[in-house]
Amino acid sequence: MFLSTATHSIDAKGRTSVPSGFRDAIGEDAAVFIWPSVRGAFLEGGGKALMDSVQREIFDRVADGSLLPEDAEAQQVMLMGAAQRLGYDKTGRIVLPDNLRQHANLSASATFVGLGNRFQVWDPEAHEARKAAMEDRVKASPLVMGIVRP
């Protein structure tokens, strides 16, 4: 499970460390899958398990009629077509390709945000602003915590 938030530096080679907790969540195949979000200037990602889930989810929805084949293909193009498999070395580092860096406006460092089954990568300042907005929204919505089924 991808948990917590960590900011790591991006060195001259474009390398950055995947948070160690994320690596534990991924399992044996040492790689993350990252793609540009269609919803803003940040990256989305996960492990192999997430990619498999996405693929199955798209298939199932087309099969049960809740997603048009054209929409399914659009999502596949924007997700699978843009996603990169980034293997990390023994020290847990990936290299962020230029196109991903540019999409998220990443320069000296990157903020990894765990979201359970997936994670996001933000420019640190952009994430601060985003987080403030999220806090307001949470306060105005029905909180899950407190009424979770035991």
Added chain:
Amino acid sequence: MFLSTATHSIDAKGRTSVPSGFRDAIGEDAAVFIWPSVRGAFLEGGGKALMDSVQREIFDRVADGSLLPEDAEAQQVMLMGAAQRLGYDKTGRIVLPDNLRQHANLSASATFVGLGNRFQVWDPEAHEARKAAMEDRVKASPLVMGIVRP
């Protein structure tokens, strides 16, 4: 799994490199299967596993009555009948036959787009236009990401 997008040059002999990530996804039999799309000026393709899946899928749908035998044969003609098995050499290159090149209007380079269990091959500019359209479509349709079942 076929992931990411890569544009590779087509040299004077008609050779182009299959993206290395695609080769990893294919396995031991060093070949891709490519055919002209019936939906537009691009190519569709995959590995041996995809061809087997397509064949089984067609069979199953005929068996459960959701596909007419005549339609099944039509699809077989346009898919199996048009598909080419293109083996790649030690450096990962295939030669794109003329009929495929012409169908997709390929000249100096080809863009490979991973779509999970399959991929597409586009002329680079055509793919840019297509991708923009896909992005609009994605923004207007229910996103799979974010609500993937854990």
Added chain:
DNA sequence: TGAATTCCCATAATATCCCATGGATTGCCA
């Protein structure tokens, strides 16, 4: 025999691996 195709080698750019280091945290044991 001529044209096309396949195979093989070369190369520059890039990505990957490997070792080293410092800082912080954790664990252990008195």
Added chain:
DNA sequence: TGGCAATCCATGGGATATTATGGGAATTCA
């Protein structure tokens, strides 16, 4: 509980391997 040792983590730099691509030699086909 306090302090020392060991471990883990993030990061830097250099060495190695891979990739994409060009060109030539060998082979096949008509």
